[in-house]
Amino acid sequence: MKIAIATINNPSLEAAKKLLPFLKEHECSVFNKAEESEGFYKFDKVDDILPTAWAEFDAIIFLMATGAVIRKIAPHLKDKATDPAVLIMTLDLKRVIPLLSGHLGGANELANELRQKIEGCVNFVTTASDQIKVLAFDMYAKKHGYAISNLKSLAEVSNAIINKKKVQVISYPSLIEEVKNFEGYKEENFDFFMPDDLASIDATIPCVYITPQKLSYSSLQIHPKEISLGLGMNRGTPKEEISLAVRRFCFEHGLESKQIKNLASFTAKSDEEGLLQYAQGKDLCFFNEEEINALEQDFSPSQASKFFNIKGVAEPASLLASKNKTLFLSKRIYGGVTIAASF
Numbered sequence: 001m002k003i004a005i006a007t008i009n010n011p012s013l014e015a016a017k018k019l020l021p022f023l024k025e026h027e028c029s030v031f032n033k034a035e036e037s038e039g040f041y042k043f044d045k046v047d048d049i050l051p052t053a054w055a056e057f058d059a060i061i062f063l064m065a066t067g068a069v070i071r072k073i074a075p076h077l078k079d080k081a082t083d084p085a086v087l088i089m090t091l092d093l094k095r096v097i098p099l100l101s102g103h104l105g106g107a108n109e110l111a112n113e114l115r116q117k118i119e120g121c122v123n124f125v126t127t128a129s130d131q132i133k134v135l136a137f138d139m140y141a142k143k144h145g146y147a148i149s150n151l152k153s154l155a156e157v158s159n160a161i162i163n164k165k166k167v168q169v170i171s172y173p174s175l176i177e178e179v180k181n182f183e184g185y186k187e188e189n190f191d192f193f194m195p196d197d198l199a200s201i202d203a204t205i206p207c208v209y210i211t212p213q214k215l216s217y218s219s220l221q222i223h224p225k226e227i228s229l230g231l232g233m234n235r236g237t238p239k240e241e242i243s244l245a246v247r248r249f250c251f252e253h254g255l256e257s258k259q260i261k262n263l264a265s266f267t268a269k270s271d272e273e274g275l276l277q278y279a280q281g282k283d284l285c286f287f288n289e290e291e292i293n294a295l296e297q298d299f300s301p302s303q304a305s306k307f308f309n310i311k312g313v314a315e316p317a318s319l320l321a322s323k324n325k326t327l328f329l330s331k332r333i334y335g336g337v338t339i340a341a342s343f
Contacts, residue, residue, distance in 0.1 A: 001058040001085075001106065006046065007032045012063035015091040019061070022093075022117045029057075046072050059085035059110055069099065080104055080138075081151055087111055093118050102127045103138040134161050135184035137208055141222045144178070149214055149221035157206045157220050161189050168193060168201055171210035174324040175224070179210070195328075212328060212343050213254035226261035227343045230318030231275065232302075234336035239277040245334035246278075253329055255341070264321035266292065266313045285321055292316045300331050314340035 003026050007013045013032045031049045036042045043049045053060050054076045062069045066088050085107035086100035096114050098107035108125055115123040129136040141148050160167050170193045207219040212227050250257055262283035270286045292310045302312035314331045322342035329341040
């Protein structure tokens, strides 16, 4: 992390110097009123350094009174998705308070790191889910590198879990198992549903959707960032038609082009000039008849069964190229191009 350490007098500056060895794995800058040297920067007022610290650092550690810190940072607060981690430490380094952005900003993790490294240090974590050790979906998303939509709905979900009430999770088997294996998971808090089971959802119970797609619902949504597209096309399909089909596919299904980790197809398509041109700069792989037909899943009917004696092209290729081996969008046909998506 890129960490700013803020001090306001000589005792806090000396405390900052003692703190630095415990943060040597991070990039640290010490803001103070006495010294100007490598890694040490002078200032006149705390207000002068906060705009820079807020915009350019992942975390700010204040070696000063809690009340003063709260008053100084208040004008800079935006939201938990973008605010940096803010921590307060006592001058003897024996007490640390993760004050702001405990989960997404990493304040709780940094405070715990300091607790472990500094003998006798106590971490005054105040986040309820951390204190009672229940699953926190923002930490689940952060640790797996997933994006979050409708972050304002997180509070409703978290409060239900903290109060030992039910939360409904709508996702796919691989991600459901991932949730069940995450720290703090307690079976009594959760009901799980597949996307085909939406009619069974109770509208009075908070929902969490875990899917690569951004859906039109206002509920909390968590999105794996990497998907694999399987592509089939008629012989001689130009690059422009493939590109347009992929853009339409992403637009219609709530996906972003940056989520596409790789492209995949059948080996018979490996000489398709339009596909090769479209895939320039992208990760493109091909799978043969044996690899496709070895899959146990059933796929949508495909002309490839008649022409190539294989189960399909777009769907099995996307599945084979994906990390979690989960086909979440069956094939869609756009003129001469067929597209399916897996993660």
